[in-house]
Amino acid sequence: MARISASVYTSHVPAIGAAFDHGKTGEPYWQKVFAGYEFSKQWLKQHKPDVIFLVFNDHATAFSLEMIPTFAIGTAAEYAVADEGWGPRPVPKVTGHPELASHIAQSVIQQDFDLTIVNKMDVDHGLTVPLSLMCGQTDAWPCPVIPFAVNVVQYPVPSGKRCFMLGQAIRKAVESYDAPLNVQIWGTGGMSHQLQGPRAGLINAEWDNRFLDRLIAEPAALAELPHIDYVREAGSEGIELVMWLIARGAMADVAGGPPPSVAHRFYHVPASNTAVGHLILENPA
Structure with a gap:
């Protein structure tokens, strides 16, 4: 059967893509931002997955305010790179894995999570910047990617607890797939930042690092954190961090297995108006 071997967590700041x-x-x-991913690029080469399940949020490219799915899974064979107003990023198109994606959709919906199934969409910097950080310049991404979009832009947004539970459902779905695939799950977005209003430019390094500590050691308790805490402590866009809880909920220890090992941890401010956080957790073999 398929298994989740690791989870990767990273910010997806658009200015990082532009710098790249x-x-x-x-x-x-x-230089200091990209230096934090040098280990990660080598790690990914040594731990190349068969599929990446990548949790991100769309930034009004695939979904406008006319239609806002809370959770949307991409089931297409490929995804074009979105034009976000200044032309598509000069990066490879994304190849999907329709078979596994469709299986996950079937399994997760039967576990009582309502997903929107997307057979065609373009993917923006929320998905391509993490790939660039982890893969560097390349003519093709190293494996198929299943895009999983979460609404953290327009309220109401899903709770951290709901996201954490969804990660558990995704793990069950992956493990019930009848093929020996090595799957990684990536949670992206964050960390603390606010892009508008009187608190524009807010960065809370102490809170961010405490979030990383708790994500590693006490994810179930962290998942109980209410929305208002994210907004107050990490800024209006800090709510993106609930997507990290989807990836963390898919790890083996949440289902009673051994705890993951920390392969890499990195934190830096600033990158544009955002704090950059990055973490790699490995499930025991």
């Missing part, structure tokens, strides 16, 4: 695309990764401002 325009050859600015070695500039003093950006």
